Amino acid sequence: MPVIDYDKIDKSNADKKVKEVYKLLKGFIDDSGRADWKKNVYDRGWEVAWGKSDSLWSEDEKKAMTEKGQIPISINDISKGIQGSCAVSTASKPGINVKPIGSSDLYLAELVKRGFDFVWQQNRGQEVIFDVSKESKTGSLGVLDITFDEAKGKWGKIVLNSDNPLDYYWDKKSRKSDKSDSPIIKAHLVTKDYAKDNYDVNDDDLDFKPIPEDEDGGKSEEGNKTMVMWRPVKQMIVKALRTIRKKFGKLRHGC
Numbered sequence: 001m002p003v004i005d006y007d008k009i010d011k012s013n014a015d016k017k018v019k020e021v022y023k024l025l026k027g028f029i030d031d032s033g034r035a036d037w038k039k040n041v042y043d044r045g046w047e048v049a050w051g052k053s054d055s056l057w058s059e060d061e062k063k064a065m066t067e068k069g070q071i072p073i074s075i076n077d078i079s080k081g082i083q084g085s086c087a088v089s090t091a092s093k094p095g096i097n098v099k100p101i102g103s104s105d106l107y108l109a110e111l112v113k114r115g116f117d118f119v120w121q122q123n124r125g126q127e128v129i130f131d132v133s134k135e136s137k138t139g140s141l142g143v144l145d146i147t148f149d150e151a152k153g154k155w156g157k158i159v160l161n162s163d164n165p166l167d168y169y170w171d172k173k174s175r176k177s178d179k180s181d182s183p184i185i186k187a188h189l190v191t192k193d194y195a196k197d198n199y200d201v202n203d204d205d206l207d208f209k210p211i212p213e214d215e216d217g218g219k220s221e222e223g224n225k226t227m228v229m230w231r232p233v234k235q236m237i238v239k240a241l242r243t244i245r246k247k248f249g250k251l252r253h254g255c
Contacts, residue, residue, distance in 0.1 A: 004029065025169060025185050033172030042139035042165070049079050049138045086133040094129055095120070123160035131162035141165040164188075 004026040010019055028034065048056055056074040057065070065072045096116050100109040119125075128144070136142030143163040150156040167188040174182035195201055 021185075024183065025187055028169030028171070028185060029187075031172050034169070037140070038166070042141070045138045045140070048076065049082055082134060082137050085137055086130050089133050090126055090130045094125075119158045119160070122157070125160060128160045128162050135162065135165055139165060141168075143168060 004022060006022055006026045009022050044058075056076060056078070057072050062072040096113070098109040098113045098116075100106050132142035132144050134142070143165050145159075145161040145163045147159050147161075148156055149159050152159070163186075167186050169185045169187060170179045171182035176182075190198075192203070196203075
């Protein structure tokens, strides 16, 4: 993730709400608690589980064992254990039970159940949930992304995806496993083609240029014009982040 120069953003004439979003995101990215989780839990978990590390022990642990006359040998059965655990958790297809209250609701209950099964099959639900379970058991956090894409088909389409947990930022004070007690921001780089396909922008909106500065260090007249040109893009970013936070708050995604 690129470093966010919030001081530069704060001094610009960007919308106040844009500044608030970037300030919140910078606080999440720079948080030491997240760095500890990524280094000691997520990265190490993946290295050990999938054979990228030749030892289960850290350098300090191996040193301590050697000093006591022990040989730091490890047998890595973690990968098999995780695969087996994920298989068990998804062996019986996760689903919903729709029960009618009265005899008149029988048809509606069956219709809702078939609708869920159809969405599940169209999105390879079994594979998606397996990937989320694997992320959760390996790096302590799995993310299930459920969205409604109006552009797919005549009536739109519900889309299920397993997202990369490293794209999500939350408050280190969060105590709930699904992070529902914390603001959540999804931030990652995308290509111009992806941005044009998924957001209301064109090539002119994505033509970013450096802001010219005058000799006194302030923005020149040309720089101010550039900032005005950027406003639609910044408003688009704010709108996208708000939508993501709103959806994930309702969906209760998480571990």
